[in-house]
Amino acid sequence: MLTVPVRQLGEAERGAVERLLDLDPFGGAQVAERVTAHGLSWWRSDGRIYGYGSRRHLEALCWFGGHLTPVLASPAAVSAFAELILSEDRGCSSIVGRADAVLGLWEHLGRYWGPARDVRPHQPLLVASAPPAVAADPGVRLVRPDEIDLLYPAAVAMYTEEVGVSPLTDDGGRGYRRRVMELVRGRRAYARVAGGEVVFKAELAVVTRHTAQVQGVWVAPHWRGRGMAASAMAAVVRDALRRVAPTVSLYVNGHNERARHVYARCGFRPAGEFATVLF
Structure with a gap:
């Protein structure tokens, strides 16, 4: 049994979801774009978003649609999300996000969803915030x-x-x-x-x-x-x-x-x- 609440989130909790996504603006970008475009109403979106934590303190998110994407998921959150997700058919084409959470989910889900076609465990996440020193190609x-x-x-x-x-x-x-x-x-x-x-x-x-x-x-x-x-x-x-x-x-x-x-x-x-x- 889950000891910490894991539940599908709805539009009433959009503010809490957006605040959490702001805490990881690069790791959660794919989820943030979907929330901005479609909100949290499942019938308007191409997936569902689950939350981990109490109703007063949302701690982590997990997007489940064409991709499975955890956001700010601790090992405890990963275990809870995996337990919930195992009750459903796979459906998604990939698990993608911060490496610790993705690989943690795969450790739980792999024996049920496997084999994977490919696992890419080391993908550096990179960010630029200033124009490059390299001259830009005018043909692009x-x-x-x-x-x-x-x-x-x-x-x-x-x-x-x-x-x-x-x-x-x-x-x-x-x-x-x-x-x-x-x-x-x-x-x-x-x-x-x-x-x-x-x-x-x-x-x-x-x-x-x-x-x-x-x-x-x-x-x-x-x-x-x-x-x-x-x-x-x-x-x-x-x-x-x-x-x-x-x-x-x-x-x-x-x-x-x-x-x-x-x-x-x-x-x-x-x-x-x-x-x-x-x-």
Whole structure:
């Protein structure tokens, strides 16, 4: 039996949820964006949010939708969330968030939900709050709505390379294409085009009042090694800081030394560690 209350939260507790999310503006950014967009009414959202703690003192959160994301979850909160979640079918495609909580959840859930397709236990979380010293590539710009067909093949290539499966598998790519269109129309997708093709791309996949989280960074294979990545990322960071949010954040696989070097050159500093479990 649970000794500390774990319950699904509703709109009446939105203020407490937002205060808790403000305590971890980078680790909880993905959840914060969803709460801002849809509130806590389950019928308006694409997931549910659970709280750990008494009604007077909310201590931790866990988002359960397309992704499972714990926020500020202590080991006791992780155990309580896992006990509740085990009563439901998996449904989510990944567990992602602060490494200690994600790996703790996976320790509880793995024997029931496993095997995972991939576990990425060391993903440095990085944050930049000032324009990079690196000169920005003037060729990197926002993608226009009439350029969806130009961007989409690069987005599919990035997703397949990074995640390990094609986004075209489940529904022929219709859902993924809608997501790419949303990012473009929201002025959150960047690219450099050369010779009629996208040779660099990145998106502001998550935006809150605290941060713009960059995902989907990709350089075309035949353009790699030319030294373009730092100046291209510098362009993204400068525009995002000027136009979107007071910080830019991202998380990167720990073994990707080349990318980590690029981000360091662009002024990103460590802000903890993420982990991801992929199904």
